[in-house]
Amino acid sequence: MIEVQDVHKGFGHTPLLRGVNLSIPAGARYGIMGPAASGKSVLLKLFCGLLPVDAGTISIDGQTVTGLSESELMPIRNRIGMLFQNYALFDFMTVADNVAFPLRRRGQLDEDEIAARVSERLRRVGLAGSEDKFPSELSGGMKKRVGIARASIAKPDLVIYDEPSAGLDPVTTSKIYDLLLADQAETGGTVIAVSSDIEALEGFCQTIAMLYQGTIICEGDAGSIRDADNPIVRQFVRGDLKGPL
Amino acid sequence: MASRAREFFIGVGDTAMNVARQVGGIVILFYEVVRALLPPRLDLRELMRNMLKMGYMSLPIIALTAFFTGGLMVIQSGIYVKQFNASALVGWGSGYAVFREIGPILIGLMFSGRVGANNTAELGTMTVTEQIDGLRALAIEPIRYLIAPRVVAMMLSLLCLTIIGDLIALGGGLLFSKLILNIEYSTFYYSLVDNLTPADFIQGLVKSVVFGTSIALTSCYFGITVRGGAVGVGRAVNAAVVSAAVSIMLLDFAVTYLLG
Amino acid sequence: MNPRRRIKRAIERVGARTLDFLSAALFLWSVFAHTLVGTIRGKRPKGEVVKQMYIIGNKSLVFVGVTLGFIGMVMIYQTCLQFGRITGDLSRIGHEFAKILVHDFAPTLTAMMLSTRVGAGIAAEVGSMKVTEQVDALRMSGVAPIDYLIVPRFIACVVMMVVLSIFGAVVAFVLGGLTAANAFGVNTHTYFDLSGVNFTHLGLGLTKAVAYGMAIPIISGYCGLRAQGSSEGVGSATTAAVIGSSFAVIVLDFIISAFGLIVLGEGL
Numbered sequence: 001m002i003e004v005q006d007v008h009k010g011f012g013h014t015p016l017l018r019g020v021n022l023s024i025p026a027g028a029r030y031g032i033m034g035p036a037a038s039g040k041s042v043l044l045k046l047f048c049g050l051l052p053v054d055a056g057t058i059s060i061d062g063q064t065v066t067g068l069s070e071s072e073l074m075p076i077r078n079r080i081g082m083l084f085q086n087y088a089l090f091d092f093m094t095v096a097d098n099v100a101f102p103l104r105r106r107g108q109l110d111e112d113e114i115a116a117r118v119s120e121r122l123r124r125v126g127l128a129g130s131e132d133k134f135p136s137e138l139s140g141g142m143k144k145r146v147g148i149a150r151a152s153i154a155k156p157d158l159v160i161y162d163e164p165s166a167g168l169d170p171v172t173t174s175k176i177y178d179l180l181l182a183d184q185a186e187t188g189g190t191v192i193a194v195s196s197d198i199e200a201l202e203g204f205c206q207t208i209a210m211l212y213q214g215t216i217i218c219e220g221d222a223g224s225i226r227d228a229d230n231p232i233v234r235q236f237v238r239g240d241l242k243g244p245l
Numbered sequence: 246m247a248s249r250a251r252e253f254f255i256g257v258g259d260t261a262m263n264v265a266r267q268v269g270g271i272v273i274l275f276y277e278v279v280r281a282l283l284p285p286r287l288d289l290r291e292l293m294r295n296m297l298k299m300g301y302m303s304l305p306i307i308a309l310t311a312f313f314t315g316g317l318m319v320i321q322s323g324i325y326v327k328q329f330n331a332s333a334l335v336g337w338g339s340g341y342a343v344f345r346e347i348g349p350i351l352i353g354l355m356f357s358g359r360v361g362a363n364n365t366a367e368l369g370t371m372t373v374t375e376q377i378d379g380l381r382a383l384a385i386e387p388i389r390y391l392i393a394p395r396v397v398a399m400m401l402s403l404l405c406l407t408i409i410g411d412l413i414a415l416g417g418g419l420l421f422s423k424l425i426l427n428i429e430y431s432t433f434y435y436s437l438v439d440n441l442t443p444a445d446f447i448q449g450l451v452k453s454v455v456f457g458t459s460i461a462l463t464s465c466y467f468g469i470t471v472r473g474g475a476v477g478v479g480r481a482v483n484a485a486v487v488s489a490a491v492s493i494m495l496l497d498f499a500v501t502y503l504l505g
Numbered sequence: 506m507n508p509r510r511r512i513k514r515a516i517e518r519v520g521a522r523t524l525d526f527l528s529a530a531l532f533l534w535s536v537f538a539h540t541l542v543g544t545i546r547g548k549r550p551k552g553e554v555v556k557q558m559y560i561i562g563n564k565s566l567v568f569v570g571v572t573l574g575f576i577g578m579v580m581i582y583q584t585c586l587q588f589g590r591i592t593g594d595l596s597r598i599g600h601e602f603a604k605i606l607v608h609d610f611a612p613t614l615t616a617m618m619l620s621t622r623v624g625a626g627i628a629a630e631v632g633s634m635k636v637t638e639q640v641d642a643l644r645m646s647g648v649a650p651i652d653y654l655i656v657p658r659f660i661a662c663v664v665m666m667v668v669l670s671i672f673g674a675v676v677a678f679v680l681g682g683l684t685a686a687n688a689f690g691v692n693t694h695t696y697f698d699l700s701g702v703n704f705t706h707l708g709l710g711l712t713k714a715v716a717y718g719m720a721i722p723i724i725s726g727y728c729g730l731r732a733q734g735s736s737e738g739v740g741s742a743t744t745a746a747v748i749g750s751s752f753a754v755i756v757l758d759f760i761i762s763a764f765g766l767i768v769l770g771e772g773l
């Protein structure tokens with residue numbers, strides 16, 4: 001579904017991504033992990049064309065995404081739902097309007113249906129009844145859950161979650177990942193999750209890749225990631241103090 | 246209907262209270278800065294660093310502004326020159342307007358927009374990231390170390406910039422009167438020199454010192470009272486620039502009237 | 506470092522700066538072009554234009570009133586002082602002041618004031634949205650940020666600039682008259698003489714008001730959209746917006762006034 005070929009991206013004189021190669025099949029639950037500031041969020045933004053690549057190509061469903069203009073990217077983005085790392089909720093709208101925004105933009109449903117879907121989504125993320133609150137009145141965890149609701153409400157083919165469980169307690173984290181699993185079972189779409197929470201990724205994803213110093217150094221089955229050949233990966237996953245990192 | 250009227254008055258009252266609180270805060274800051282300056286134990290390095298930064302930072306924009314302003318003065322007088330054939334008065338007219346009013350006001354406004362806003366943004370960011378509290382924890386008094394040098398630096402830089410700006414504005418006037426109104430350089434020059442007194446120039450400089458102090462105090466005040474992260478910093482810069490503009494106009498009138 | 510490398514490095518730096526400058530200028534131009542297109546054809550949230558008009562207009566009323574009032578007083582004071590010394594005849598003061606207010610000072614000074622208030626406001630709002638990734642979230646939801654954020658402010662600013670310039674002109678003129686009467690004994694009937702104001706003046710003044718009203722939101726919105734980082738980024742964007750807008754006002758004033766003088770000279 002997503003093909004990433006030899007992508008390079010830097011800021012100013014600092015290179016960040018130095019030749020990333022990925023192939024994410026349709027319908028997969030794919031996880032990307034890596035140390036802080038390794039470029040995970042930047043990579044996600046490159047998928048959606050929010051940032052231009054310095055070199056390389058990215059294609060979604062066979063269609064090349066790199067090098068397209070904003071208006072050409074619109075139909076592609078219609079099929080993608082994204083949760084930003086800092087939630088990026090519109091702080092001048094209520095929670096309900098935030099969650100409904102993607103649906104209203106597509107203009108296919110009437111107001112009653114939209115309201116019903118918004119309520120259902122908010123209930124699923126555990127925020128029933130907060131439709132009329134403003135983002136500034138919510139805690140960080142609550143804002144994250146609103147962001148998840150907004151990303152998934154239009155049942156997109158591809159959903160990208162940047163740190164879906166950071167800052168959430170273990171019980172809520174389990175509920176969130178349960179919800180993401182149920183969503184994916186229903187739509188059959190592709191899910192990409194970026195996280196530093198290895199256990200959650202292991203439980204949720206089928207395949208996990210590790211981004212380190214600008215390239216993908218390892219990609220494998222979630223079940224066997226702890227015993228990977230690469231010592232860097234092993235140290236990262238186990239949280240050992242000793243090792244190459 | 247009555248409740249609308251009530252809301253209006255509450256709004257007016259709130260605004261008045263806000264303004265009063267801000268003016269009070271700025272006056273208190275002024276008092277604390279003056280206290281920190283006597284006896285004059287100013288951190289000279291901080292002072293020099295700030296002066297360099299502020300002067301260097303604003304010189305290009307002030308120079309360009311002054312240049313175009315000089316030209317503007319000429320264009321405005323151009324109408325009267327054509328009507329009354331008063332080429333001999335253009336030098337005087339431009340010089341008078343620039344030295345006494347337009348120079349200090351426009352350069353003051355540009356300075357407020359560049360240096361004042363930048364200062365508020367810096368202090369605001371420092372407040373938001375708790376660096377000011379950090380200074381206090383290290384037993385360094387923020388007013389003496391951080392604020393007083395900035396206030397003095399802003400006052401002195403604006404003074405220097407106004408002098409430079411005035412001269413550039415006259416240069417621009419000289420050039421544009423030749424280009425647009427066909428007035429000889431010598432006519433312009435003599436008209437200026439013969440009719441203007443040092444008092445005209447000095448009055449403008451007094452204004453720029455007053456403006457500089459006001460801009461410095463407002464920008465520091467709004468910088469250190471920031472609340473609320475990135476959005477708060479933006480709002481503080483907005484408030485600082487607006488307050489500086491209003492105070493420039495008010496003080497301009499006051500000084501003009503007092504020195505008349 | 507040997508001199509040849511030094512020269513090479515210097516040229517590279519100049520080249521890089523020029524490229525940066527050109528790409529920034531290009532982006533500014535594209536913001537302008539997109540905004541114009543968006544005004545005619547774009548989709549924007551309902552009621553946003555009116556809301557922005559309220560924010561820009563109502564909230565700046567007192568600010569413009571106070572500043573233009575004081576400027577009016579100062580200008581009349583200075584003029585009376587000088588003319589009193591030279592000719593002693595203050596009868597034409599109001600007549601001339603009205604003319605210059607209409608075709609230059611009212612729109613220009615109002616715009617200088619608005620570039621601080623509105624310019625900083627727009628840059629701060631748009632800038633903090635950019636920095637918290639809300640602008641990216643808009644793009645992800647299929648909305649062009651320019652249509653959604655900048656176009657309503659653009660329309661509102663143009664309209665309000667005209668309205669506020671008129672308001673400012675009135676305030677400055679009236680307060681100037683009061684100053685002339687109180688401090689110099691000028692007869693109010695002699696002062697309040699609008700006979701000199703003709704269509705050329707009105708045309709020039711209106712052109713300036715519209716031009717300023719377009720420049721301020723475009724430049725401030727542009728600065729906001731380029732904000733990066735966090736609070737420092739928003740602060741820099743706001744500073745750049747105020748400076749850029751103020752400078753644009755001065756340059757536009759110069760250009761339009763020069764045009765007026767050279768091309769339409771007789772009418773004035």
